Amino acid sequence: MTALPLTSAFLIGSRRSFRLVERNLYVYRHGWLVLLSGFFEPLFYLLGVGFGIGTLVGTVAGPGGQEIPYQLFVAPALLASASMNGAINESTFNFFFKLHYDKTFVSILATPLSSGDIAVGELIWALIRGGLYAIGFLVVMFVLGLVVSPWVIFAFPAALLVGFAFASVGMAATSFMKSWQDFDLIQLVVLPLFLFSATFYPIETYPPALQLIVRLTPLYQGVDLARMLTLGTLDAGPALVHLVYLLVMVVVGHVLAVRRLTRRLVV
Amino acid sequence: MTLTLVGATRVLLLRNYLSYKSAWLVFLTGFLEPVFYLFSIGVGVGKLIDSFEVNGHSIPYAEFVAPGMLAASAMNGAILDSTFNMFFKLKFQKLFDQMLATPMTTTNIAVGELSWCLLRSGLYSAAFLVVMVAMGLTHSWLAVLALPAALLIGFAVAAVGMALTSFMRSWQDFEFITLATMPMFLFSATFFPITAYGSWAWIVQLSPLYHGVALVRAANTGVFTVACIGHVLVLLAIAAVGMTVAARRLGKLLLS
Numbered sequence: 001m002t003a004l005p006l007t008s009a010f011l012i013g014s015r016r017s018f019r020l021v022e023r024n025l026y027v028y029r030h031g032w033l034v035l036l037s038g039f040f041e042p043l044f045y046l047l048g049v050g051f052g053i054g055t056l057v058g059t060v061a062g063p064g065g066q067e068i069p070y071q072l073f074v075a076p077a078l079l080a081s082a083s084m085n086g087a088i089n090e091s092t093f094n095f096f097f098k099l100h101y102d103k104t105f106v107s108i109l110a111t112p113l114s115s116g117d118i119a120v121g122e123l124i125w126a127l128i129r130g131g132l133y134a135i136g137f138l139v140v141m142f143v144l145g146l147v148v149s150p151w152v153i154f155a156f157p158a159a160l161l162v163g164f165a166f167a168s169v170g171m172a173a174t175s176f177m178k179s180w181q182d183f184d185l186i187q188l189v190v191l192p193l194f195l196f197s198a199t200f201y202p203i204e205t206y207p208p209a210l211q212l213i214v215r216l217t218p219l220y221q222g223v224d225l226a227r228m229l230t231l232g233t234l235d236a237g238p239a240l241v242h243l244v245y246l247l248v249m250v251v252v253g254h255v256l257a258v259r260r261l262t263r264r265l266v267v
Numbered sequence: 268m269t270l271t272l273v274g275a276t277r278v279l280l281l282r283n284y285l286s287y288k289s290a291w292l293v294f295l296t297g298f299l300e301p302v303f304y305l306f307s308i309g310v311g312v313g314k315l316i317d318s319f320e321v322n323g324h325s326i327p328y329a330e331f332v333a334p335g336m337l338a339a340s341a342m343n344g345a346i347l348d349s350t351f352n353m354f355f356k357l358k359f360q361k362l363f364d365q366m367l368a369t370p371m372t373t374t375n376i377a378v379g380e381l382s383w384c385l386l387r388s389g390l391y392s393a394a395f396l397v398v399m400v401a402m403g404l405t406h407s408w409l410a411v412l413a414l415p416a417a418l419l420i421g422f423a424v425a426a427v428g429m430a431l432t433s434f435m436r437s438w439q440d441f442e443f444i445t446l447a448t449m450p451m452f453l454f455s456a457t458f459f460p461i462t463a464y465g466s467w468a469w470i471v472q473l474s475p476l477y478h479g480v481a482l483v484r485a486a487n488t489g490v491f492t493v494a495c496i497g498h499v500l501v502l503l504a505i506a507a508v509g510m511t512v513a514a515r516r517l518g519k520l521l522l523s
Contacts, residue, residue, distance in 0.1 A: 033439050033442050034439055034442055036442060036446065037442050037445045037446055037449070040446060040449070041449060044449050044450050044453055044454075045453065047453075047454075048450075048453030048454055048458065049308070049312075049453070049458065052453070052454070052458060052459050052463065053308070053312060053458050053459055055459065055463050056316050056319060056328070056459055057312065057315045057316055060315055070315070181289070181290050181292055181293065184292040184293050184295070184296045185292070187296045188292075188295075188296055188299070191296075191299075191300060191303055192303055195303050195304065195306075195307035195308075196303075196306075196307055196311075199307075200307060200308060200311060200312050201311045201312050201314065201315055205311055205314050205315070
C-alpha cells in the first residue's frame with residue numbers, strides 16, 4: 001500500500017458519509033421486513049428465558065448482591081447482545097455482499113466519497129439500526145415492568161457503544177474474509193459470546209479460572225455495563241474498565257477497517 | 268436411460284456431499300449450536316435452579332434440557348438445506364433445471380434433497396446423543412430411540428421447509444422462517460415443561476418441534492405413554508402435507 005496518510009479527516013470521513021446513510025435508507029424502504037427479526041429476537045428470549053425459565057429460577061443475585069427476579073437479571077444482557085447481533089449482521093454479512101457481489105462500494109468510490117466516508121457511513125447506519133432495536137427493547141422492558149431505576153436512560157448509550165464496538169470490529173474482520181464460508185467462523189465466535197458472557201447467569205457461577213476468561217471477552221463488558229445501569233447499581237471502577245475496553249474496540253476496529261478497505265478498493 | 272428412485276437419490280446425495288466437502292465448517296456450527304445451549308442454559312442456568320421436578324421425579328435441569336436440544340439439532344440439520352440452500356439452488360444456481368436435463372425427475376429431486384436433509388438431521392442428533400452420553404445425561408439404552416424420533420423431526424421440518432420455500436419470492440421472505448423457528452426453538456417445552464403455559468398450552472402443541480421434543484424426552488427417560496403415538500402421528504401428518512405440497516409446487520415451478 002502506498003503511503004496513504006491516516007489523517008483525521010481520512011478516518012472520520014466527511015459529511016459525505018451521510019449520503020451513504022441516505023442510500024441505505026432508500027434500500028431498506030423496500031426491505032423493512034428484515035428489520036423485524038432483530039426486534040423480535042431479544043423479545044422472544046426475554047419471554048422464553050427470562051419469564052419462562054424464570055418461573056423455575058425465581059430470584060438471582062444481582063451485581064450489587066441483592067436478590068432480583070430472574071427476568072430483570074436477563075433483560076439488560078439481552079439489550080447488550082441484541083446490539084451486538086444487530087451490529088454484527090450489518091457489518092459482516094451485508095458488508096461482505098456490498099464489497100464483493102453488489103460492488104456497491106466500488107461504484108460509490110467513483111463518486112467524491114472516500115473509503116473513510118464509506119466506513120463511517122456504514123458505521124452510522126449500523127448505529128441507527130442498533131439504536132432502533134435498543135429503543136424498541138427498552139420500551140418492551142418498560143411495558144413488562146422491568147424498568148426499576150432512572151439510570152436505565154444510560155443503558156441506551158451503553159447499548160449504542162456496544163453496537164459501535166462490534167460494528168467496527170466486524171467490519172475489520174469482514175475485510176479479511178474470502179468466501180461465505182468464513183462467516184461460519186463469525187457464528188462460532190458470536191454464539192458463544194451470546195451464551196456465555198454472564199448473559200443468563202451471574203459470572204460467579206463459573207469456576208475462578210473461567211471467570212477470568214469471561215471477564216476478558218468483549219460482550220461481557222456490555223452485559224455488565226447494561227446490567228449495572230438498568231439496576232442502578234453503578235460501580236465506577238468496573239464501569240470505567242468496560243467503557244475503555246469498548247472504546248478501544250471502536251478505535252482499533254475502525255482504523256483497521258479503513259486501512260483494509262482502502263487497500264482492497266483504492267489500490 | 269432410466270434412473271431408479273434409489274439410484275437418483277444416491278446421485279443427488281453424492282452431489283451434495285461433494286459440494287459440502289469444502290464447507291465442513293457449516294456442518295460444525297450447526298452441530299455446535301445446540302451443544303452451546305446445553306452448556307449455557309442446561310448446565311449454567313441449571314445451577315440457579317435448586318430442584319426441578321418432572322412427573323414427581325427430581326432430576327438435574329440439564330437432563331431436562333438435553334432432549335430438547337437433541338430435537339433442536341435435528342431441526343437445525345433439516346432446516347438450512349430445505350429452505351435457504353433450496354431457494355439458492357432453485358432460483359439462483361438453477362441447479363434443479365440442470366438436473367432435469369438429466370434423466371432425473373422432479374420427484375427424484377424432491378426425494379433426494381429430502382434424504383440429504385434427513386442424513387444431516389441424523390448425523391447431528393447422533394453426535395448430540397454422544398455428547399449426552401459423555402455428560403452422563405442418559406439413563407437407559409432406550410435413549411437410542413431418540414434417533415428415529417430425530418429423523419421424524421427432520422422429515423417433518425424438511426418437508427414443510429421445502430413446501431414453504433417453493434412459495435418464496437425473495438431473500439427477504441426468509442425473515443418469516445427465522446421468525447417462525449426462533450419461537451419454536453424457545454417455546455416448544457424445550458427449556459421448561461408445557462405445564463408452565465397453563466391454559467395456553469394448546470398454542471405450544473401447534474409447534475411441530477414440541478411433538479419431537481416430547482418423543483425424544485420419552486426415549487431418554489424410557490417412559491413411553493399413549494401420547495407418544497399421537498406425537499408420531501402429528502409429525503407424520505405434517506411431513507405428508509409438506510411433501511405433497513412441495514412435490515406439486517416443484518413440478519409447477521420447474522416444468523411449466
